[in-house]
Amino acid sequence: MKRRFINGLMTALCGLALLLALVPLVSLLWLVISHGFKGLSWDFFTQLPAPVGETGGGVANAIAGTLYIVGIACLIGVPLGVGAGVFLAERGDTPVGDAIRFTAEVLSGVPSIVVGIVAYGLVVLPMRRFSALAGGVALAVLMVPTLARSTEELVRLVPGALREASLALGVPQWRTSLRVVLRTALGGIMTAILLGVARAAGETAPLLFTALNNQYWNWRADQPTASLTVQIFNYAVSPYQDWHDKAWSAALVLLLLVGTLSLGGRLLSRSRVR
Amino acid sequence: MIAAANKIDVHALNAWFKSNHALRDVSLSVPERTVLAIIGPSGCGKSTFVRCLNRMHELIPGARQAGKVLVDGQDLHAGGVDPVTLRRRVGMVFQRANPFPTMSIYDNVVAGLRLNGIKGDYPALVEKTLRQAALWDEVKDRLQHSALSLSGGQQQRLCIARALAIEPEVLLMDEPASALDPIATAKIEELIRELAESLTIVIVTHNMQQAARVSDATAFFYMGELIEHGPTEQIFTNPKEPRTEDYVTGKFG
Amino acid sequence: MSAPPRLQEAQPRRVNLPDRAWTVVLTVLGLAVLGVAAIIIAELLRIGGPALRHTGLVAFVTTSIWDVTRDVFGAAPFIYGTLVTSIVALLIALPVSLGLALFLTEMAPASVRSIVSFPIALLAGIPSVVHGLWGLFVLVPILRHLIEPLLANTLGFLPLFQGPQIGLGYLAAGVILAVMILPTITSIAIEVLQTVPGSLREAALALGATRWEAIRTAVLPYARAGIVGASMLGLGRALGETMAVTMVIGNSPTIRASLFAPGYTLPAVIANEFAEASGEMHTSALAALGLLLFAVTVGLNIAARLLVRMSRRGPARVAA
Numbered sequence: 001m002k003r004r005f006i007n008g009l010m011t012a013l014c015g016l017a018l019l020l021a022l023v024p025l026v027s028l029l030w031l032v033i034s035h036g037f038k039g040l041s042w043d044f045f046t047q048l049p050a051p052v053g054e055t056g057g058g059v060a061n062a063i064a065g066t067l068y069i070v071g072i073a074c075l076i077g078v079p080l081g082v083g084a085g086v087f088l089a090e091r092g093d094t095p096v097g098d099a100i101r102f103t104a105e106v107l108s109g110v111p112s113i114v115v116g117i118v119a120y121g122l123v124v125l126p127m128r129r130f131s132a133l134a135g136g137v138a139l140a141v142l143m144v145p146t147l148a149r150s151t152e153e154l155v156r157l158v159p160g161a162l163r164e165a166s167l168a169l170g171v172p173q174w175r176t177s178l179r180v181v182l183r184t185a186l187g188g189i190m191t192a193i194l195l196g197v198a199r200a201a202g203e204t205a206p207l208l209f210t211a212l213n214n215q216y217w218n219w220r221a222d223q224p225t226a227s228l229t230v231q232i233f234n235y236a237v238s239p240y241q242d243w244h245d246k247a248w249s250a251a252l253v254l255l256l257l258v259g260t261l262s263l264g265g266r267l268l269s270r271s272r273v274r
Numbered sequence: 275m276i277a278a279a280n281k282i283d284v285h286a287l288n289a290w291f292k293s294n295h296a297l298r299d300v301s302l303s304v305p306e307r308t309v310l311a312i313i314g315p316s317g318c319g320k321s322t323f324v325r326c327l328n329r330m331h332e333l334i335p336g337a338r339q340a341g342k343v344l345v346d347g348q349d350l351h352a353g354g355v356d357p358v359t360l361r362r363r364v365g366m367v368f369q370r371a372n373p374f375p376t377m378s379i380y381d382n383v384v385a386g387l388r389l390n391g392i393k394g395d396y397p398a399l400v401e402k403t404l405r406q407a408a409l410w411d412e413v414k415d416r417l418q419h420s421a422l423s424l425s426g427g428q429q430q431r432l433c434i435a436r437a438l439a440i441e442p443e444v445l446l447m448d449e450p451a452s453a454l455d456p457i458a459t460a461k462i463e464e465l466i467r468e469l470a471e472s473l474t475i476v477i478v479t480h481n482m483q484q485a486a487r488v489s490d491a492t493a494f495f496y497m498g499e500l501i502e503h504g505p506t507e508q509i510f511t512n513p514k515e516p517r518t519e520d521y522v523t524g525k526f527g
Numbered sequence: 528m529s530a531p532p533r534l535q536e537a538q539p540r541r542v543n544l545p546d547r548a549w550t551v552v553l554t555v556l557g558l559a560v561l562g563v564a565a566i567i568i569a570e571l572l573r574i575g576g577p578a579l580r581h582t583g584l585v586a587f588v589t590t591s592i593w594d595v596t597r598d599v600f601g602a603a604p605f606i607y608g609t610l611v612t613s614i615v616a617l618l619i620a621l622p623v624s625l626g627l628a629l630f631l632t633e634m635a636p637a638s639v640r641s642i643v644s645f646p647i648a649l650l651a652g653i654p655s656v657v658h659g660l661w662g663l664f665v666l667v668p669i670l671r672h673l674i675e676p677l678l679a680n681t682l683g684f685l686p687l688f689q690g691p692q693i694g695l696g697y698l699a700a701g702v703i704l705a706v707m708i709l710p711t712i713t714s715i716a717i718e719v720l721q722t723v724p725g726s727l728r729e730a731a732l733a734l735g736a737t738r739w740e741a742i743r744t745a746v747l748p749y750a751r752a753g754i755v756g757a758s759m760l761g762l763g764r765a766l767g768e769t770m771a772v773t774m775v776i777g778n779s780p781t782i783r784a785s786l787f788a789p790g791y792t793l794p795a796v797i798a799n800e801f802a803e804a805s806g807e808m809h810t811s812a813l814a815a816l817g818l819l820l821f822a823v824t825v826g827l828n829i830a831a832r833l834l835v836r837m838s839r840r841g842p843a844r845v846a847a
Binding site for chain 1: 543545546548549550552553554556557558559560561563564566567570571573574622623624625626627629630631634643646647649650652653654655656657658659660661663664665706709713737738739740742760763764766767768769770773774794797798801802813814817820821824825828829832
């Protein structure tokens with residue numbers, strides 16, 4: 001009967017949608033692993049990039065650079081984000097709080113490249129140079145909105161009874177917030193931070209003109225710094241096959257890094273649920 | 275009076291929710307154009323039983339059933355039976371009114387007709403079923419308004435009209451008046467008596483007085499078992515089983 | 528028996544200093560979020576202002592020439608490219624996302640949903656540049672050798688599918704964006720579909736509807752606003768996506784009708800030219816593009832969130 005046919009057809013189409021959605025994912029993962037794996041070697045993880053035309057070399061400085069820039073971003077972004085989240089949870093039920101919450105939601109949708117422009121204006125222009133600091137600032141701005149919203153949700157989950165018990169014992173507000181409330185929410189906040197770090201580690205666009213890139217090691221915050229993502233980009237759009245191969249390998253390293261951080265974050269939240 | 279044929283025959287019906295054995299070996303029959311009331315305490319399997327009669331039970335994940343349910347002598351679970359067409363013949367009204375919120379009153383009533391591709395004079399049918407549901411006078415001037423603009427009792431009557439519009443042969447009603455005020459309840463009970471002249475009705479109810487007022491036969495369920503089934507008057511004045519007597523006299527439930 | 532201890536040692540009435548300081552710190556951090564938003568707007572205006580004043584806002588948006596050497600800056604090709612690629616992405620992603628969301632919530636058992644949510648979360652977490660890598664070395668060749676010839680043979684009478692088939696271009700960018708926004712739309716759509724009361728589905732089924740008909744009559748109309756909101760959020764993401772698009776769009780600041788043609792988008796040109804911008808006016812023009820992008824994505828985002836919020840409360844509007 002026609003209606004039964006249509007029912008079956010729509011079910012089949014929706015199942016097809018599932019396949020269509022999975023195909024790019026499977027293809028991407030498969031190719032990153034298969035193309036990238038052969039380039040992985042001890043050298044790849046420990047050497048600096050080789051000059052044009054020479055083979056060999058690695059992405060050691062890029063890995064270090066990513067960790068460095070993301071580290072700077074955390075120093076700025078985590079206190080800001082978590083602090084704003086605690087504010088929203090404890091004192092945020094006011095019109096000002098609503099405005100802040102709404103702003104955070106909207107900010108989380110700002111394209112990362114626009115944030116890069118802002119960091120350029122704030123840090124690169126006055127300093128007259130590209131720097132890891134500028135990159136860190138850009139990534140921090142990207143981290144803050146999501147971190148604030150997650151923290152707020154987690155702190156709100158802490159039962160009011162705990163807070164009241166602490167206050168009733170004479171513990172001052174600030175200590176209650178820190179010791180009791182945050183400690184209870186800590187697992188979830190750590191997860192949120194790890195997930196935020198994972199996302200930041202995968203960003204490229206804002207770094208293109210803040211931290212720029214660097215073919216050498218750099219540990220100074222005021223100098224351009226390499227990063228895995230920018231390096232992948234540069235390798236990929238270059239005309240050299242050797243560099244294309246390196247792009248796949250670096251992508252594999254990046255996926256491992258981002259994957260480990262994300263997985264770590266999720267495992268952490270699961271283990272903390274009592 | 276000539277003995278009416280049995281509209282519904284149930285033989286050894288069992289039903290499970292995953293490992294929970296919700297109905298045990300239930301057998302009964304419902305003659306055509308009569309009203310059967312199903313009574314019993316909460317959780318005794320009343321709703322589950324009724325949902326087996328239009329194959330809605332099997333839609334719940336983890337639900338199973340065994341045994342035979344026959345409508346007009348035809349096994350509902352036989353190979354060629356399509357649950358979709360079955361549900362046109364065996365309609366259902368739920369405990370909580372569930373009109374389609376995005377549709378108008380008019381569209382709600384004809385929803386079943388449109389779904390099943392039944393053609394006809396829709397406006398006339400809408401008026402007829404809304405009159406049957408004792409709702410026509412209250413809504414005739416605002417048929418295009420949203421179904422949500424009605425009160426709870428009106429919405430439930432709208433759902434009844436919607437169920438009636440596809441002209442089912444059996445109407446299953448799962449505590450249809452439990453959320454309604456006494457006046458709306460009285461209207462619905464009146465409707466049931468009228469409908470019984472052309473349909474077979476099975477009504478689940480918590481309210482024993484309602485069962486007494488409305489039904490020809492009553493079945494008492496307890497913990498998934500059919501304890502007693504007989505003419506309504508007999509069940510309420512002279513029950514055979516002690517548990518039935520305890521329930522109808524209010525000792526428990 | 529001694530007298531009960533006096534309560535003189537109780538805290539003085541006024542709030543003590545550490546608590547005050549804590550309140551101040553929290554408030555500052557909270558307000559800092561507003562500060563960040565203000566700074567973003569201010570900086571974009573500051574750096575991008577000169578170019579807008581130089582060209583005039585209307586001319587900036589409508590001129591289609593981007594000539595760096597002669598300080599002629601027209602945003603039209605980038606606006607065009609951004610819109611085309613995002614619309615293509617939405618046209619591809621929306622049916623697939625909706626189908627997937629419906630399959631997971633209405634058609635498949637709950638176990639399938641929890642299994643599939645893992646790959647979807649994975650897909651959402653893949654960095655843009657890796658998508659771009661896949662796009663450049665896998666998708667582009669497939670488009671060039673397989674799909675674009677196919678489209679040209681079957682639908683080549685449409686100007687959309689004419690011209691040289693190089694693989695790079697609007698179509699490639701659109702497909703990559705579709706892959707990237709799919710998890711976003713799907714996860715919100717699933718959320719929205721799960722808020723539809725089960726009783727509505729049951730009502731439709733009890734009237735003799737097939738499963739698909741029940742979805743069509745009861746579920747989808749209820750979820751409509753939320754799904755539109757989900758699409759808008761997906762669209763917003765597509766508009767701002769940079770790296771994957773940059774790697775496959777072909778970098779041509781032109782306006783062409785064919786989807787096979789190379790083009791440019793707002794984020795892509797900023798990504799390619801900003802670091803080595805020649806001169807302040809060039810930088811300013813790029814920043815002005817950023818301001819444009821910011822305005823559009825934020826506007827869309829706000830509208831989308833309002834819609835999703837409205838839909839969570841259920842359709843309360845009169846069906847007139």
